[in-house]
Amino acid sequence: MTDPSTDGSWALYKRLLGYLRQDWRVFIVTIVAMIIASATEPLFASLMKPLIDGGFVERDPQTLIWTPLAIVGLFALRGLASFTNDYTSTWLSGRLVMRLRELMFVKLMQLPVSYFDGNSSGRVISRVTNDVTMVTDAGFSVITVVVRDGITLIGLLALLLWTDWQLTLICLIMVPVVGVGIRVVGKRLRKLSRKNQQHMGEMTQVLGETVDGQRVIKVYGGHEHETRRFMVSANGIRQNSVKQIAASSMNTAATQLIVSVALAIIIYFAGVRASHGGFSAGDFMSFLTAMIMLFTPLKRITGVSQTLQRGLAAAESVFTLLDVPGERDSGTRTLERAHGKLEFDRVTFRYPEGERDAVNGFSLDVSPGETIALVGSSGSGKTTIANLVPRFYSPTSGEIRLDGIPLDALTLHSLRSQIAMVNQDVVLFNDTVAANIAYGDSQASRERIIAAARAANAHEFIEAMPDGYDTRIGENGLKLSGGQRQRLAIARAILKDAPILILDEATSALDTQSERLVQGALEQLMLNRTTLVIAHRLSTIEKADRIIVMRDGLIVETGTHAELLAHDGVYAGLYRMQFSAAANPN
Incomplete structure (x- = not known):
C-alpha cells in the first residue's frame, strides 16, 4: 500500500472508486454532465471561424444573428451541465466520506486491544476525521479535472488538428516534457503528504491530552511544555504545506513556461501562413482561441498532481486502518x-x-x-x-x-x-444517567434501571440531580464525583447480571465515605457471582x-x-x- 508508483496509485484509486458501486447511476450522470460541459469549450472555439469569416469578412447578416445565439445557447447548456456535475459530485463525495467513516468506525470496534496499545488515539482520530476527508480530493476533485479538462483538451486538440495539423504538432512536443515533470513532482508530493498526516495525528494527540489533562497542566504549570509540543506538530504541518505548495508551484510554472514558448512559436508561424493566404482570418481566430483555451485546462491538469497525491496518501492511511485484522474470533x-x-x-x-x-x-x-x-x-x-x-x-x-x-x-x-467489569478508571458516556446504567441493554425498563441504581447505592444522588435519571452527565461523567461515577459503573454491572465479575x-x-458506599454496592453485586x-x-x-x-x-x-x-x-x-x-x- 505504500508503493508510490503508477501501479500502486492506480490500485488505490481503483479500490477507492469501488466504494461507489452502489451509486453507479449517479456516477454516470456526473460523468455525462462533465462530458457535456467540457464539449462546449471546443464548440465555442469552432464558432469563431464562421463568426469572423462570415460575419465580419463576408458581412453575412444571417451569420451575425445565428452565431451570437449559438454562443448564448452553448453557455446555457454549459451552465446546466456544470450545475448537474457540481451537485452530483458533491453528493457522491459526501456518500463516499460517510461510507468510509462508517467502515472505519466499525473496524475500530473490531480491532484488538493490542492495536490501541501501539497506536496513539490522536493518530487514530485523525484518520477518521481528517484523512478520510482528503480522500475525496483523490475521488472527485481529480476526476472532475481529469475527465472534464481531459475531454476539453482532446476536443481542442482535435479542432487544432482539423484547422492546421502542422502547427498542432508543435503543441504535442511539450506533452512528454510535462508528463515527466508531473511524475517526479508526484512522488515528492506523496511523501510530503504522508509526513503531513503524521504531524496532524501528533497535533490531535497533544490537543486531546491537553483537554483531558487540563487540571494537571494548570496545577503543575505545564503550559509552556504543552505549547512547545503543540507548536512542534503545528510547525511541521506548516513546513510540509509550504514544501507541497513550492513543489506544485514549480511544476506549474515550468509547465506554463513550456506552453507559452509553444504558443509563441505557433502564433508566429500562424501569422506567417496567414500573410501568404494559406490561413483565413477565421482560421487564425479559431486556432488562436483554441490555443488560449487549451492553456487553462492544461494548467489545471498539471496542478492536480498535488491534490491527487494528497488524496492518495490519505487513502493509503484509511486503507491501512481498514486492512488491520480484527479480533480473532474462531470460536463456534x-x-x-x-x-x-x-x-x-x-x-x-x-x-x-x-x-x-x-x-x-x-x-x-x-x-x-x-x-x-x-x-x-x-x-x-x-x-x-x-x-x-x-x-x-x-x-x-x-x-x-x-x-x-x-x-x-x-x-x-x-x-x-x-462477564461484567468495574475498573478504577470508569468509562461513562456523554448521555443520560439511565442510558449509562442501561448501556448494552437499550431495552431495559425504567424499573430495572432504578432497581440496579438502588442496589448500587446510587438512587439517592441520582434523584437529587436536576433531571433525575434523564440528566446528562457530561463527557466521561465530569459532572459526577469519583464515588458517584463508580456507583453508576456498579449499577451498570448489576443490570447486566453476568455470572462472572x-x-x-x-x-x-x-x-473513606465513598469507599464505604461503593464497597456496600460491590458486596451486593458480588453475591452468587x-x-x-x-x-x-x-x-x-x-x-x-x-x-x-x-x-x-x-x-x-x-x-x-x-x-x-x-x-x-x-x-x-x-x-x-x-x-x-x-x-x-x-
Whole structure:
C-alpha cells in the first residue's frame, strides 16, 4: 500500500472508486454532465471561424444573428451541465466520506486491544476525521479535472488538428516534457503528504491530552511544555504545506513556461501562413482561441498532481486502518448462562514488546460463585490475568476454560456476555444517567434501571440531580464525583447480571465515605457471582474466599486473609506495610 508508483496509485484509486458501486447511476450522470460541459469549450472555439469569416469578412447578416445565439445557447447548456456535475459530485463525495467513516468506525470496534496499545488515539482520530476527508480530493476533485479538462483538451486538440495539423504538432512536443515533470513532482508530493498526516495525528494527540489533562497542566504549570509540543506538530504541518505548495508551484510554472514558448512559436508561424493566404482570418481566430483555451485546462491538469497525491496518501492511511485484522474470533460454541467455573491451566503471556513474561505458568481453579482476590506489587501480572478472561489478549501458551470449555472455542460475543467489569478508571458516556446504567441493554425498563441504581447505592444522588435519571452527565461523567461515577459503573454491572465479575482497583481512588458506599454496592453485586478482585488496598479483600499473591507473573502464596497473616509471608508483609502507612499518614 505504500508503493508510490503508477501501479500502486492506480490500485488505490481503483479500490477507492469501488466504494461507489452502489451509486453507479449517479456516477454516470456526473460523468455525462462533465462530458457535456467540457464539449462546449471546443464548440465555442469552432464558432469563431464562421463568426469572423462570415460575419465580419463576408458581412453575412444571417451569420451575425445565428452565431451570437449559438454562443448564448452553448453557455446555457454549459451552465446546466456544470450545475448537474457540481451537485452530483458533491453528493457522491459526501456518500463516499460517510461510507468510509462508517467502515472505519466499525473496524475500530473490531480491532484488538493490542492495536490501541501501539497506536496513539490522536493518530487514530485523525484518520477518521481528517484523512478520510482528503480522500475525496483523490475521488472527485481529480476526476472532475481529469475527465472534464481531459475531454476539453482532446476536443481542442482535435479542432487544432482539423484547422492546421502542422502547427498542432508543435503543441504535442511539450506533452512528454510535462508528463515527466508531473511524475517526479508526484512522488515528492506523496511523501510530503504522508509526513503531513503524521504531524496532524501528533497535533490531535497533544490537543486531546491537553483537554483531558487540563487540571494537571494548570496545577503543575505545564503550559509552556504543552505549547512547545503543540507548536512542534503545528510547525511541521506548516513546513510540509509550504514544501507541497513550492513543489506544485514549480511544476506549474515550468509547465506554463513550456506552453507559452509553444504558443509563441505557433502564433508566429500562424501569422506567417496567414500573410501568404494559406490561413483565413477565421482560421487564425479559431486556432488562436483554441490555443488560449487549451492553456487553462492544461494548467489545471498539471496542478492536480498535488491534490491527487494528497488524496492518495490519505487513502493509503484509511486503507491501512481498514486492512488491520480484527479480533480473532474462531470460536463456534455459545453459552446461554455460564455457571462460572474458571480454570487457568499453565497460562503464560508476554506482551509484544515485553522483555519477560507478564504471566508465567499461572494455574488456578475457581469454583462458581467464589471470590478470588489477586494481590501483589505493580507489574506482578494481576491486571494481565483479568484481561485474559474476556480475551482482550490471548495466552502465549496454556489454556483458560469456562465451565470446562476453552475460551477460544467460545464466540467472543457469547464469552463477553458472561462477564461484567468495574475498573478504577470508569468509562461513562456523554448521555443520560439511565442510558449509562442501561448501556448494552437499550431495552431495559425504567424499573430495572432504578432497581440496579438502588442496589448500587446510587438512587439517592441520582434523584437529587436536576433531571433525575434523564440528566446528562457530561463527557466521561465530569459532572459526577469519583464515588458517584463508580456507583453508576456498579449499577451498570448489576443490570447486566453476568455470572462472572471482574473488579480492577474499583475502590482505590475513593475517600473513606465513598469507599464505604461503593464497597456496600460491590458486596451486593458480588453475591452468587464468580468474582476476580484486583486490589492494592488489602482491607477491601479481607472477606475474599481466597487470596492469590503474585510476583513476577507467578503465584507465590494462596489462602484466606487469616491463613496468609498466620503464614507471615509476602501477604503479611504487604498488609503490615499498608496498616503502618494508614496508621501513620504523616
